[in-house]
Amino acid sequence: DIQMTQSPSSLSASVGDRVTITCRTSQSISTYLHWYQQESGKAPKLLIYAASRLQGGVPSRFSGSGSDTEFTLTISTLQPEDFATYYCQQSYSTPYTFGQGTKLEIK
Amino acid sequence: QVQLQESGPGLVKPSQTLSLTCTVSGGSISSGGYYWSWIRHHPGKGLEWIGYIYSTGSTYYNPSLKSRVTISIDKSKDQFSLQLSSVTAADTAVYYCARVALVVATRPFDYWGQGTLVTVSS
Numbered sequence: 001d002i003q004m005t006q007s008p009s010s011l012s013a014s015v016g017d018r019v020t021i022t023c024r025t026s027q028s029i030s031t032y033l034h035w036y037q038q039e040s041g042k043a044p045k046l047l048i049y050a051a052s053r054l055q056g057g058v059p060s061r062f063s064g065s066g067s068d069t070e071f072t073l074t075i076s077t078l079q080p081e082d083f084a085t086y087y088c089q090q091s092y093s094t095p096y097t098f099g100q101g102t103k104l105e106i107k
Numbered sequence: 108q109v110q111l112q113e114s115g116p117g118l119v120k121p122s123q124t125l126s127l128t129c130t131v132s133g134g135s136i137s138s139g140g141y142y143w144s145w146i147r148h149h150p151g152k153g154l155e156w157i158g159y160i161y162s163t164g165s166t167y168y169n170p171s172l173k174s175r176v177t178i179s180i181d182k183s184k185d186q187f188s189l190q191l192s193s194v195t196a197a198d199t200a201v202y203y204c205a206r207v208a209l210v211v212a213t214r215p216f217d218y219w220g221q222g223t224l225v226t227v228s229s
Contacts, residue, residue: 031213032213032214033213034213036216042221043203043219043221044154044203044219046215046216046217049211049213049217050212050213050215087153089154089215089216091207091213091214091215094156094167095156095169095170095171096156097156098153098154098155098156100153101153
C-alpha cells in the first residue's frame with residue numbers, strides 16, 4: 001500500500017493568513033493526488049484533483065502543487081469557513097489511501 | 108446535481124453482518140463511467156477506502172477487508188450496497204458512499220454521501 005504522510009497534523013492560524021499543508025507519499029504517484037476538506041459532521045468535499053486542478057465551485061484562494069512524492073495545498077487568504085480538516089488521497093494504485101488529516105483551527 | 112445517500116442500521120451486534128445501501132439520484136448508476144465506492148472513517152482516525160463496484164458488477168476490494176466485504180449493485184433502483192461480515196468493535200465508523208468519475212484520468216472521489224454512523228455493540 002502507498003503510505004501517505006500529512007504535515008502538520010494540526011495548525012492554528014488567523015483569518016487572512018496564508019497556510020500550507022504538505023502531503024508526502026511512500027512512492028512516486030505522478031499527480032494522482034487529491035485534496036479534500038471536511039467540516040465537522042459533514043462529508044469530505046473535493047477541493048483539488050490531479051495535484052493542482054481546482055474542482056468546480058471551489059474558491060480560487062485554494063491551490064495545489066507538486067508531483068511524484070511531495071505535494072502541497074495552499075490557502076492564500078484564510079476565511080472563517082476554511083477552518084476544517086483537510087485530507088490528501090492517492091488514486092495511483094489500489095488500495096486508495098488517505099493522509100491522516102490536518103486540522104486547521106482558529107488562533 | 109448528483110446526490111448520494113446512505114441508509115441502513117446504525118447499530119450492529121458483534122459477529123453479525125453490517126449492511127448499508129447507497130441511493131444515487133440526479134444520474135443513473137447504470138450509465139457507466141463511474142466507480143461506486145464505500146469509504147469509512149473511524150472515530151479519531153483517518154479515512155479508509157473499502158472498495159468499489161462498476162456498473163457491470165465488477166468489484167475491487169481493499170485487501171485488508173476483502174475476506175469480509177461484498178459490494179453489489181441494483182441498477183433498477185440506482186442503488187449499490189455494502190455488506191461487511193463478522194463485525195467487531197473495530198468496524199465502528201462513519202460509512203460513506205462516494206463516486207469516482209472515470210472521465211477524470213486521475214480518478215478523485217467527486218461526490219460523497221453525507222455518511223452514516225454504524226456502531227458495533229451488543
